[in-house]
Amino acid sequence: MNCTPVTMTAEHRPTVTRRQALRTAVALGCATLALAPARGVMASGAGTTRLIDFHTHLTHGLAAQELGAITAPDLLHWMDAHDIAQAVVLPLVSPEAFWYPITSEHVLTATAPHRDRLIPFCAIDPRTLGTHLPTQQEVVDLAKRYIDAGAKGVGEHKPQLAIDDPLSMRLYEACAEVRLPVLFHLDNFANMDLPGLPGLARVLTEFPELVMIAHGKGWWASIAGGVRQVDLQVGFPRGAVAPGGAVDALLTAHKNLYADLSSSGAHALLRDKEFGAKFLERWSDRLLFGTDYYLKSQVDFDQFTLFDELGASKEIRRKVGCENARQVLRLTEASNS
Numbered sequence: 001m002n003c004t005p006v007t008m009t010a011e012h013r014p015t016v017t018r019r020q021a022l023r024t025a026v027a028l029g030c031a032t033l034a035l036a037p038a039r040g041v042m043a044s045g046a047g048t049t050r051l052i053d054f055h056t057h058l059t060h061g062l063a064a065q066e067l068g069a070i071t072a073p074d075l076l077h078w079m080d081a082h083d084i085a086q087a088v089v090l091p092l093v094s095p096e097a098f099w100y101p102i103t104s105e106h107v108l109t110a111t112a113p114h115r116d117r118l119i120p121f122c123a124i125d126p127r128t129l130g131t132h133l134p135t136q137q138e139v140v141d142l143a144k145r146y147i148d149a150g151a152k153g154v155g156e157h158k159p160q161l162a163i164d165d166p167l168s169m170r171l172y173e174a175c176a177e178v179r180l181p182v183l184f185h186l187d188n189f190a191n192m193d194l195p196g197l198p199g200l201a202r203v204l205t206e207f208p209e210l211v212m213i214a215h216g217k218g219w220w221a222s223i224a225g226g227v228r229q230v231d232l233q234v235g236f237p238r239g240a241v242a243p244g245g246a247v248d249a250l251l252t253a254h255k256n257l258y259a260d261l262s263s264s265g266a267h268a269l270l271r272d273k274e275f276g277a278k279f280l281e282r283w284s285d286r287l288l289f290g291t292d293y294y295l296k297s298q299v300d301f302d303q304f305t306l307f308d309e310l311g312a313s314k315e316i317r318r319k320v321g322c323e324n325a326r327q328v329l330r331l332t333e334a335s336n337s
């Protein structure tokens with residue numbers, strides 16, 4: 001997530017209405033209004049696909065009570081209001097990632113009764129590899145235990161380390177071995193990189209089989225060329241997108257790279273709609289619908305109007321709205337097995 005301070009939520013515009021959300025969902029070709037409880041993993045048959053939100057959080061609020069807590073029933077209720085069938089739920093374990101840790105164990109336990117709709121990821125702070133998981137086998141074993149408990153990926157990966165820090169490289173290696181995709185946040189405080197994102201390029205080159213899902217202001221600022229280090233921390237840059245951005249270059253060079261449209265992602269496409277519409281079409285096989293819902297007071301989601309604003313085709317809406325997610329999460333594979 002982009003850890004937007006609570007005070008910044010004052011920028012949020014009026015609530016997306018249920019009617020508006022439904023229009024979006026229907027237009028996406030991914031959703032139906034009736035969200036009868038599914039049985040097991042999402043069915044793969046025709047007509048059953050609905051919106052998948054690739055980026056949400058559960059929270060629990062003793063450490064920061066003013067933020068409130070989002071329980072699994074709360075999240076499901078919010079998903080119903082926005083016609084989202086399934087959501088990836090991301091722990092936040094690094095101290096830089098959130099106001100307080102949201103552990104993998106919490107996410108796995110809280111989602112357990114709702115696995116037809118809530119898809120848990122696990123998170124491992126790579127610094128624990130330097131202290132408590134000194135061998136690669138121990139990292140792999142931990143990841144396997146999380147898989148056994150239901151985890152479908154690793155993230156939100158958000159430590160205050162370089163994106164290609166040796167400890168993170170060991171974590172990526174383990175994820176590649178057990179086939180867990182990694183969703184990461186990149187800015188000047190987490191998974192830090194230089195303008196042009198050469199560190200990320202190194203990771204993607206080193207682990208071509210590892211699916212990596214990009215997110216965060218530093219990543220999305222890099223949709224434009226000519227960004228400086230300081231620009232990697234600007235959450236919602238405005239203005240026309242200058243050519244030569246690292247995002248296009250990296251997506252072109254690395255087929256294992258995806259990006260979710262949560263938080264600053266939708267804005268990155270809307271800041272220059274002419275560029276954004278072509279970008280959405282160009283990368284319709286690699287973009288994933290997502291919101292970064294983590295705060296009950298969040299009411300402003302550009303994601304619900306993005307496709308209309310960019311005039312996206314039905315096919316693009318379906319791919320980005322759900323099909324790509326199913327592929328990355330191997331839901332089709334699972335439901336066919």
Ligand SMILES: [Zn+2]
Pocket residue numbers: 001002055057090156292294
């Ligand atoms: Zn997030």
